[in-house]
Amino acid sequence: QKEVEQNSGPLSVPEGAIASLNCTYSDRGSQSFFWYRQYSGKSPELIMFIYSNGDKEDGRFTAQLNKASQYVSLLIRDSQPSDSATYLCAVNRGGNNRLAFGKGNQVVVIP
Amino acid sequence: DAGVTQSPTHLIKTRGQHVTLRCSPISGHKSVSWYQQVLGQGPQFIFQYYEKEERGRGNFPDRFSARQFPNYSSELNVNALLLGDSALYLCASRAGQLGGTDTQYFGPGTRLTVL
Numbered sequence: 741q742k743e744v745e746q747n748s749g750p751l752s753v754p755e756g757a758i759a760s761l762n763c764t765y766s767d768r769g770s771q772s773f774f775w776y777r778q779y780s781g782k783s784p785e786l787i788m789f790i791y792s793n794g795d796k797e798d799g800r801f802t803a804q805l806n807k808a809s810q811y812v813s814l815l816i817r818d819s820q821p822s823d824s825a826t827y828l829c830a831v832n833r834g835g836n837n838r839l840a841f842g843k844g845n846q847v848v849v850i851p
Numbered sequence: 852d853a854g855v856t857q858s859p860t861h862l863i864k865t866r867g868q869h870v871t872l873r874c875s876p877i878s879g880h881k882s883v884s885w886y887q888q889v890l891g892q893g894p895q896f897i898f899q900y901y902e903k904e905e906r907g908r909g910n911f912p913d914r915f916s917a918r919q920f921p922n923y924s925s926e927l928n929v930n931a932l933l934l935g936d937s938a939l940y941l942c943a944s945r946a947g948q949l950g951g952t953d954t955q956y957f958g959p960g961t962r963l964t965v966l
Contacts, residue, residue: 744893774954774955776957782959782960783939783941783957783958783959783960784894784941784957785957786954786955786956786957789954828893828894830893837882837884837899837907837945837953837955838884838896838899838907838909839884839886839894839896839943839955840896841893841894841895842893843891843892843893844892844893
């Protein structure tokens with residue numbers, strides 16, 4: 741079982757719609773959770789981090805964490821063409837600051 | 852403030868050669884981590900350094916080594932390059948104490964191509 745799994749294929753959403761991304765992790769000791777955005781050919785850029793169960797909102801982005809079910813999700817509201825990128829889910833296990841990443845989900849926002 | 856810087860931006864080497872990649876963390880940050888990202892995959896953890904000491908190592912062969920200098924900059928060295936070492940090498944900077952859950956910020960990366 742992979743540490744972090746992002747199984748959805750490329751996601752195409754119309755401009756203005758909500759994009760929903762999911763991620764599951766295997767280690768119950770994981771303490772902090774991150775979403776990074778990566779444009780093609782560029783390095784990952786932090787979008788959100790979440791430590792506690794529940795929702796965390798920042799602008800058009802909402803991260804949701806459910807530690808009992810071991811999943812974390814990201815919602816992008818009012819999707820814009822500039823949101824077209826690969827979104828990486830990352831998990832910090834046990835506070836050792838070694839991030840384990842999923843393989844990423846590509847999002848394409850269609851004007 | 853400047854973000855994380857990495858050099859060089861791109862590098863082309865041939866099999867068997869060695870390479871040195873460099874990273875300067877965000878000013879005031881004391882921890883640097885290195886990741887390898889091959890095309891189509893998420894980054895994979897290679898090393899973590901804090902206060903000039905290795906604090907973690909991922910599942911990479913001994914051909915990979917790193918160090919951190921007194922000014923907190925870091926070098927990643929890869930010997931006896933293989934075709935499979937072709938990847939984007941990312942340096943991540945973190946502010947705080949060992950452990951904890953503070954955030955890592957990535958540099959622009961070094962694109963290594965091994966021919």
